[in-house]
Amino acid sequence: MADRRLLKELTEAFGPSGFETEPGRIMARELGQSGEVMRDGLGSVICRVKGSAERPRVMVSAHMDEIGFMVKEVTRDGYIRFLPIGGWSPQVLLGQRVRVRTRRGDFAGVIGTRPPHELTEEEKKQLPTIEKMFIDIGASEGIDVAAETGVRPGDPIVPDAPFTEMVNGLMMAKAWDDRGGCAIIVEAVRQLAARAHPNTVFFVGSAQEEVGLRGARTAAELAEPDVALALDVSLCGENPDRARKDVVERLGNGAAILVHDNSMIPNIRLRDWVIELAEKEGIRHHLTTVRGGYDTGAVHVLRGGVPSLVIGWPTRYIHAHAGIAAESDYDAAVRLLLAILERLDQCTSDSLRSF
Numbered sequence: 001m002a003d004r005r006l007l008k009e010l011t012e013a014f015g016p017s018g019f020e021t022e023p024g025r026i027m028a029r030e031l032g033q034s035g036e037v038m039r040d041g042l043g044s045v046i047c048r049v050k051g052s053a054e055r056p057r058v059m060v061s062a063h064m065d066e067i068g069f070m071v072k073e074v075t076r077d078g079y080i081r082f083l084p085i086g087g088w089s090p091q092v093l094l095g096q097r098v099r100v101r102t103r104r105g106d107f108a109g110v111i112g113t114r115p116p117h118e119l120t121e122e123e124k125k126q127l128p129t130i131e132k133m134f135i136d137i138g139a140s141e142g143i144d145v146a147a148e149t150g151v152r153p154g155d156p157i158v159p160d161a162p163f164t165e166m167v168n169g170l171m172m173a174k175a176w177d178d179r180g181g182c183a184i185i186v187e188a189v190r191q192l193a194a195r196a197h198p199n200t201v202f203f204v205g206s207a208q209e210e211v212g213l214r215g216a217r218t219a220a221e222l223a224e225p226d227v228a229l230a231l232d233v234s235l236c237g238e239n240p241d242r243a244r245k246d247v248v249e250r251l252g253n254g255a256a257i258l259v260h261d262n263s264m265i266p267n268i269r270l271r272d273w274v275i276e277l278a279e280k281e282g283i284r285h286h287l288t289t290v291r292g293g294y295d296t297g298a299v300h301v302l303r304g305g306v307p308s309l310v311i312g313w314p315t316r317y318i319h320a321h322a323g324i325a326a327e328s329d330y331d332a333a334v335r336l337l338l339a340i341l342e343r344l345d346q347c348t349s350d351s352l353r354s355f
Contacts (some may be wrong), residue, residue, distance in 0.1 A: 002171075002327045006030070007184050008163040011173035014101060016068025016085045016209045019156040023064040025180065027205035030186045034193050035203070040222055044215040045205040049189060051197035056349035059202045059225035059306075060188070060343065061216050061295040062181025062232065063209030066174065067319055069135075069157035071100070078145030080109070080135040082157060086210035087292075090127050092320040097160035100137055104150035108160065109137035150161050159321040168252065169327040176315045176323045178209065180330065181231035188337050195338070198345035199311060201322020206295055213263065216295035220302050227270065227307050229340065230295040231333065233311030233323075234258065234288050249314050251324070254284025254332040258310035261290045267307035269352045274340060283329075283336050288312070307352040311336055 013022040019170050020043050028037050038046050039057070045064070067086030074080055078101070094113040099106050112134050116124065135157065137147055146152065161174035173179075192201070198255035202223035207215030234256035237249040244250055257275060258266065278285040291311075300308035313329035 002330050003183065003187065004165070006178070006186060007171065007173070010179035010183050011163050011175045013175075013179070014099065014106070014156075014158055015064055015066055015175075016156050016158055017065040017208045018085070019101075020064045020207050022159075023182065024205065027064060027182055027186070030278040031189055031203060034041050034189045037316075038222070040215070040218045042215045042218050043207040044219040046222060047203040049190065049192060049201045051199050051201065053198050054200055055333060055346055056199050056226035056344060057202060057224060058178055058199050058344055059204060059220060059223045059228040059299065060185060060337065061206045061219065061228070061230050061299070062185050063178045063207070063215065063295060064182055064205040065208055065210050066158060066177065066179070067210050068159070069098070071151060071153050071155040071157065073153060074146045074151055075134070078139030078143065079112070080137065080151065082133070082135055084130055085156070087319055089131065089319070090133070093130070093133060094128070096321050098135060098157050099160045100135065100151060100155060100157045102150040102152070102155050104298035107137045107149050109135045112136045127337065157282055161322040166324065167271050170324055171327065172322050172324050174322055177233045177318045178231070180233065180313070180315070180325060184231050184330065184333050184337065187334050188341070191338055192341060195342055197341045199341065201341060205251050209295055213293060213295055213298035217298040217302070220299045220306070224303065225299065225306055227344060227352065228296050229297040229337070230310045231310070231337065232310060232312050234319070235290055235319050236314040236316045238316065248286050249288050251316065251326040252328055253286050253314060255328055255336045256288045256312035256314060257285055258294070258312060259287050259289060261293055261297065261310065263293030264300050264308060266296075266309045267352055269354070270307045270309045273348065274336070277339055277343065278336055281335070281339050281355070283339065284332050285336065
């Protein structure tokens with residue numbers, strides 16, 4: 001069962017790419033109770049948990065950063081022009097609440113929008129670009145917003161959306177991508193402490209995934225993995241125009257096993273071994289593809305090639321202010337990860353390289 005306290009703390013933490021201090025502290029605190037924790041030069045958190053054997057060395061990563069924004073300019077009238085951090089679609093931004101973090105603290109803001117009364121018929125058909133959008137944190141006549149708040153170019157900004165429990169075991173929050181994966185890692189570490197595993201696992205909360213899979217690469221240089229797994233969100237194809245029974249990528253359909261993404265084609269032996277394991281253990285799962293990339297995209301081409309696979313769970317409305325996830329899918333991902341780690345021994349690891 002999902003740890004709601006942990007999920008709330010992780011998803012509400014402030015941490016766009018390059019500013020992962022808050023989620024990093026949470027991960028270091030939680031993982032440090034079960035293993036040896038170190039940090040790399042980008043801020044990724046790495047926890048070594050030794051089993052009954054030194055090898056294989058298994059890297060399990062989930063990225064700590066969320067998509068967000070950065071202050072580009074503070075206008076003379078006190079409005080903020082901003083840059084995207086990570087992949088945003090302009091259609092999800094107008095009118096949304098945000099938090100701006102300056103050297104003097106956090107300040108509430110909203111991405112400004114003109115009401116329909118002020119738009120021409122032609123303007124109503126057009127979506128402004130992010131370059132033309134602005135954030136209002138209290139601009140008003142006679143007030144020097146920059147002086148009052150300390151805001152300046154380079155300050156980070158994140159969506160303002162609380163963790164909320166919904167009906168039927170669903171949960172809504174910002175930053176499921178990938179604080180949900182971080183929570184799965186914490187849960188796996190907690191349970192693995194009471195279980196035997198024939199390997200040494202390096203659990204990683206990686207930095208700067210949303211801007212180029214950067215932390216996974218630097219963490220892998222320290223972990224030197226023989227096998228790598230990434231835990232991250234997968235897409236959810238449910239919407240009112242599609243019958244739910246016709247959609248494989250839907251909430252409640254278990255853990256996702258990624259058979260393709262734009263950054264990696266997984267090791268087919270590892271892929272098939274995990275599929276067979278899920279079937280044998282009765283773990284609900286489905287196969288899917290994603291037009292995007294994951295931590296393993298950076299790791300699998302290191303050290304002469306590292307057999308790698310992504311385990312996900314379907315999440316509605318990713319890369320927006322608030323997404324929805326199902327507890328049952330979260331639990332299935334935890335079960336599948338633990339089943340893998342309990343069985344991934346040296347013989348299995350060696351077989352992944354038998355081409």
